[in-house]
Amino acid sequence: MTGKTLYDKIWDAHVAHEAEDGTSLLYIDRHLVHEVTSPQAFEGLRMAGRSVRAPEKTIAVPDHNVPTTRGRDNPDQMPEDSRIQVAALDQNAKDFGIHYYPVSDIRQGIVHIVGPEQGWTLPGMTVVCGDSHTATHGAFGALAHGIGTSEVEHVLATQTLIQKKSKNMKVEITGKLAPGVTAKDITLSVIGKTGTAGGTGYVIEYCGEAIRDLSMEGRMTVCNMAIEGGARAGLIAPDEKTFEYVQGRPHAPKGAQWDAALAWWKTLYSDDDAHWDEVVTIRGEDIAPVVTWGTSPEDVLPITADVPAPDAFEGGKVGAAERSLDYMGLTPGTKLSDIEVDTVFIGSCTNGRIEDLRAAAEILKGKKIAVKRAMVVPGSGLVRLQAEEEGLADIFKEAGFEWRLAGCSMCLAMNPDQLQPGERCAATSNRNFEGRQGRGGRTHLMSPAMAAAAAVTGKLTDVRELM
Amino acid sequence: MDKFTKLTGIAAPMPLVNIDTDMIIPKQFLKTIKRSGLGVNLFDEMRYNTDGSEIADFVLNQPAYRDAQIIVAGDNFGCGSSREHAPWALLDFGIRCVISTSFADIFYNNCFKNGILPIVLPQEEVDKLMDDAERGANAVISVDLESQTITGPDGGTISFEIDPFRKHCLLNGLDDIGLTMEKVGSIDAFEETAAQARPWV
Ligand code: SF4
Numbered sequence: 001m002t003g004k005t006l007y008d009k010i011w012d013a014h015v016a017h018e019a020e021d022g023t024s025l026l027y028i029d030r031h032l033v034h035e036v037t038s039p040q041a042f043e044g045l046r047m048a049g050r051s052v053r054a055p056e057k058t059i060a061v062p063d064h065n066v067p068t069t070r071g072r073d074n075p076d077q078m079p080e081d082s083r084i085q086v087a088a089l090d091q092n093a094k095d096f097g098i099h100y101y102p103v104s105d106i107r108q109g110i111v112h113i114v115g116p117e118q119g120w121t122l123p124g125m126t127v128v129c130g131d132s133h134t135a136t137h138g139a140f141g142a143l144a145h146g147i148g149t150s151e152v153e154h155v156l157a158t159q160t161l162i163q164k165k166s167k168n169m170k171v172e173i174t175g176k177l178a179p180g181v182t183a184k185d186i187t188l189s190v191i192g193k194t195g196t197a198g199g200t201g202y203v204i205e206y207c208g209e210a211i212r213d214l215s216m217e218g219r220m221t222v223c224n225m226a227i228e229g230g231a232r233a234g235l236i237a238p239d240e241k242t243f244e245y246v247q248g249r250p251h252a253p254k255g256a257q258w259d260a261a262l263a264w265w266k267t268l269y270s271d272d273d274a275h276w277d278e279v280v281t282i283r284g285e286d287i288a289p290v291v292t293w294g295t296s297p298e299d300v301l302p303i304t305a306d307v308p309a310p311d312a313f314e315g316g317k318v319g320a321a322e323r324s325l326d327y328m329g330l331t332p333g334t335k336l337s338d339i340e341v342d343t344v345f346i347g348s349c350t351n352g353r354i355e356d357l358r359a360a361a362e363i364l365k366g367k368k369i370a371v372k373r374a375m376v377v378p379g380s381g382l383v384r385l386q387a388e389e390e391g392l393a394d395i396f397k398e399a400g401f402e403w404r405l406a407g408c409s410m411c412l413a414m415n416p417d418q419l420q421p422g423e424r425c426a427a428t429s430n431r432n433f434e435g436r437q438g439r440g441g442r443t444h445l446m447s448p449a450m451a452a453a454a455a456v457t458g459k460l461t462d463v464r465e466l467m
Numbered sequence: 468m469d470k471f472t473k474l475t476g477i478a479a480p481m482p483l484v485n486i487d488t489d490m491i492i493p494k495q496f497l498k499t500i501k502r503s504g505l506g507v508n509l510f511d512e513m514r515y516n517t518d519g520s521e522i523a524d525f526v527l528n529q530p531a532y533r534d535a536q537i538i539v540a541g542d543n544f545g546c547g548s549s550r551e552h553a554p555w556a557l558l559d560f561g562i563r564c565v566i567s568t569s570f571a572d573i574f575y576n577n578c579f580k581n582g583i584l585p586i587v588l589p590q591e592e593v594d595k596l597m598d599d600a601e602r603g604a605n606a607v608i609s610v611d612l613e614s615q616t617i618t619g620p621d622g623g624t625i626s627f628e629i630d631p632f633r634k635h636c637l638l639n640g641l642d643d644i645g646l647t648m649e650k651v652g653s654i655d656a657f658e659e660t661a662a663q664a665r666p667w668v
Contacts, residue, residue, distance in 0.1 A: 013664075016653050017654070017657075029668045043501050044502065057668075088500045125668065150643070157647075157648070158648065159654065160647060257666055257667040260666070
């Protein structure tokens with residue numbers, strides 16, 4: 001008998017019902033909710049006279065629309081439609097009795113940062129949220145899916161999701177990373193290699209020495225972008241680092257329950273003889289600090305490279321590259337490190353945690369920004385507090401950065417933080433789609449240290465030159 | 468979701484081909500926090516002038532069709548985006564059945580999730596029903612899902628095809644949630660076992 005993958009093990013532990021054709025009801029341990037994709041789901045429950053089946057497993061926090069400027073608890077600061085969406089979440093959380101972190105709560109932040117921070121996300125769990133970056137929680141060895149509004153309602157009502165099982169893909173990063181290379185460079189490099197559709201139909205497990213060496217926060221950065229590679233979810237097997245990160249968090253198990261949990265968590269790894277439908281291997285030594293040049297997360301190159309020509313590609317990608325370069329205002333052959341930027345955005349569920357801010361502050365210490373505008377948006381109120389206590393906030397402010405309150409902010413520009421048409425941004429977020437950070441805005445994705453380096457030179461910059 | 472068994476109602480003719488989801492519900496109405504209440508904006512830009520007054524010619528503004536429950540439409544109805552707001556708007560207006568030669572795939576699926584019956588018929592039968600629908604207040608059509616038949620104002624019947632599973636769901640008013648609710652015993656049992664095995668969750 002062949003062994004099981006980590007995905008197989010978590011899947012098997014959560015099947016509540018399986019039909020003959022393989023369609024299964026997967027039981028959901030944690031349901032995270034935010035204000036944009038949930039209003040119609042709650043409305044659906046009301047219309048059908050249904051309740052939330054497991055309110056104690058349902059956690060809500062507003063993040064996408066909220067302003068990140070001071071005084072935001074005054075609702076007049078928000079545009080009317082945003083205000084209504086947030087107010088609806090306030091009301092739904094109250095009416096249905098689910099856990100809630102309102103805008104005024106210091107623990108409020110991006111849903112994918114708050115979940116792990118509060119100990120809601122634990123190894124071996126199934127976690128869903130009406131948001132594609134739910135993949136983040138896979139860093140704990142939790143099976144984490146993004147879902148649509150109808151499915152949000154389905155989970156609220158039944159605590160299950162109708163699913164068919166995905167295939168297993170192993171992505172192994174061997175050896176050590178070179179100095180200046182981070183988790184963000186790993187995850188972007190993987191997408192650069194496999195493409196944005198490479199993971200379609202799969203759940204990815206990231207493994208190998210370079211992954212084991214990452215901190216929990218780095219692992220969250222890697223899993224966060226599994227979705228950009230097209231995968232249903234990304235996973236990393238839990239280990240001592242995971243257990244240490246989880247222990248003592250407000251909603252982590254305690255006492256005898258902790259011991260029982262730990263015993264099970266230690267069984268959560270892929271067996272040596274497990275079957276993989278696909279294996280991708282990358283040498284850690286081969287990964288460089290990277291940036292994106294185009295409008296797809298797969299448009300990844302080392303910072304030492306040049307802007308590619310469309311004829312370097314094949315098939316439909318030729319036209320896509322032409323369109324990307326036109327939108328991005330770039331000429332083939334230009335050195336990536338000659339591209340000037342006007343804006344720097346450090347934050348998002350990919351890179352809005354304390355270690356990300358430390359890495360950026362390390363580069364910025366004693367320096368001034370050379371861009372029009374730079375902002376740091378911590379991923380949660382608690383990250384912000386800690387950064388203030390560690391003196392990071394002062395470093396950012398002295399360098400000329402705006403120091404903001406927690407939220408999604410310029411990652412998707414649903415709140416007032418937006419690029420103007422033609423503005424070019426070095427961003428630590430996860431999507432460089434046309435218009436993502438504001439209509440006509442141009443986004444280059446990179447690590448926090450690389451974004452900080454761009455802030456001080458005013459150009460895309462090889463962070464290794466500033467280290 | 469409301470059951471769909473038999474429907475007798477006024478059919479509105481919309482012979483235009485490629486009626487897309489942007490026509491059905493334009494994007495400015497997607498910022499809503501509700502599924503309900505979209506009926507007033509159904510076909511907004513075809514239905515209202517920029518000052519908000521009604522465009523008298525538009526079929527659903529004509530006295531005979533203001534309470535229509537069925538639309539007989541041209542080819543490829545519902546093409547465009549995946550917005551579930553399109554069936555939400557139709558339903559909120561009171562439309563429970565759309566008849567055409569073809570539907571866009573996502574829209575077709577979304578209809579079933581919302582208790583709307585989309586019926587695909589050959590061109591000549593749609594043409595016949597389109598003629599019937601053009602009879603104003605006399606454009607009453609009956610749709611019987613159980614027997615899979617449509618009866619026109621003159622009593623002639625047409626039969627239609629539908630996937631048995633989807634038919635079962637509509638007849639019983641089952642959406643995905645409703646279906647899962649039928650397996651609530653399995654969920655209860657799972658929860659009990661899981662609470663023993665993983666009490667910390
Ligand atoms: S930070 Fe960006 S990617 Fe993450 S949840 Fe918010 S909007 Fe989505």
